[in-house]
Amino acid sequence: MKRLVAGAAALAVAGLGMARWAASRGRVPAAAKDPLESSRWLGITINRPPDEVAPGGHLPEPLSRVDAEVRMNRAPGDRGTEIYARPREQRAGADGVLARLRGEDPRTGVRTALRETKSLLETGDVLRSDEEFETTRPTLPGKVLDMALGRVAEGGRL
Amino acid sequence: MKALCWEGVNELSVEQVPDPAILNAQDAIVKVTASTTCGSDLHLLGGYIPAMRAGDVIGHEFIGEIVDVGPEVNRHRPGDRVVVCSIIGCGRCWACRHDEWSLCENSNPTPGVTDLMWGGTTAGIFGYSHAMGGFRGSHAEYIRVPFVDYNAFTIPEGVSDLDALFASDAAPTGWMGAELGGVRPGDVVAVWGCGGVGQMAARAAMLLGAERVIAIDRYPERLAMTARHVGCEVIDYTSTDVTAELRERTGGRGPDVCVEAVGMEADSTGIQRVYDGIKQQLRLEQDRPIAVREAIHACRKGGSVFVLGVFAGFVDKFPLGALMNKGLTLRGAQQHGQRYIPKLLDRIAKGDLKTSYLATHTMTLDEGPKGYDMFKHKKDGCVRAVFRPWA
């Protein structure tokens, strides 16, 4: 369903979700639906050694504030620390789909916390977009874009 | 303040928009003194890059003066005359630390879009859609520059505004194509496209020691400009079979390194233009990879092809067989400007690298829509229109 919502909205903004669209037309083989989607660990790599990511075993903010299981390990090579999290509350099946549609997918919060934790540890800040400072005017294509972006902006591979 | 805004496909207008403000402690506000059109904007204008909203300020290649800095800015002060890289880097993620700045992991506040489209998050870019962070562009009186310590470079005294301007985007992009394309002394290098980017790539190939450089385009004035200012050979693709000509000029081998500086709206005299044009209009492919196909076909066995031109999604009739069987290396990237800008400013100061001649038309910000019309349709020999908001 997430696939479908993202696919339909993205098509309307001409190409945003071309991958999914192409897949749905059979031009690109569609990936099988991931049966573990709602229970997979979300992982991110932070360019800092483990003892700086979690000094004394204390989880960094804002990750420490979300209701999630967290684990971490040194990343291969010189890549720093791999940090993994997943919501304690897992919503599978129809329940999960409804939660996502209502914008209440617990994975979204974990994903955002991981990204922000990484940015804070690496740069000391979380970059804000000029979007907060709107110059743009509401138009119909703009609204469709908002819908599509709202769905995908916080999503992604992570 | 005044700014040039994208209003819809092929629609631009100058509007009053709120002044930018410092939103993060490592930001600066830059008073824009010169900002130029780039081929990448044409893809926005033509509607080929999704995620634009009416009212978005465009422009990403610029210089200016720092007028305000956030409390955590260390390397710059108000009054600094700077060139700003078009691509935003944080300077501290693994990608930035490895000099792959356009792959920055912390500079795109809307990372989900590129992540879904391409399977990976890419850097924020000024004035380049809500998929690339939703940052306002530089065709404006002022602009907010995030992580300014890493993205702004003080312009050496003696380097003019118009010379420094192209160190923001066109010159580092061209340099990257030649360098990461693997140009070595003695190589033969072919460059597709004689816009600002292609000309800079051709010049970079010469400075990296290429023995022969051959640039390809259709506009006589661009070909003449390239021959004159870059000092390389040129081919007009409308009157020549490019692949045959390249083979004849290279002892039958083909160029060692091929740099594509054309992008998704490539043109051609043959059936390919019709074929790709129709497929692109029907959204059956997003990009027209005509020059990429030709570069792969022309490249010598074991050679390398670097894609500098911007592509957004899927292409059709990609010559994977040639790539595989001829043992080619194919690479591409948005520019890693921060890696090259200081060196390029030095070369500009020393006179090794000329850039200001690209600015064929200088005008006010109010003339923005006219500047883009000239640039898009290559009217009056326009290679780059430069807007000076305070002139």
Ligand SMILES: NC(=O)c1ccc[n+]([C@@H]2O[C@H](COP(=O)([O-])OP(=O)(O)OC[C@H]3O[C@@H](n4cnc5c(N)ncnc54)[C@H](O)[C@@H]3O)[C@@H](O)[C@H]2O)c1
């Ligand atoms: N990788 C990056 O970071 C980066 C940075 C800046 C620009 N770009 C891209 O580089 C490309 C060129 O930018 P520009 O500012 O020079 O644009 P431009 O529009 O001024 O130049 C493009 C040139 O390509 C020529 N061309 C079209 N079809 C051709 C073909 N089949 N063979 C040879 N030449 C052909 C055109 O005649 C034109 O002169 C664009 O796609 C732009 O988006 C990429």
Ligand SMILES: [Zn+2]
């Ligand atoms: Zn550009």
Ligand SMILES: [Zn+2]
């Ligand atoms: Zn970075």
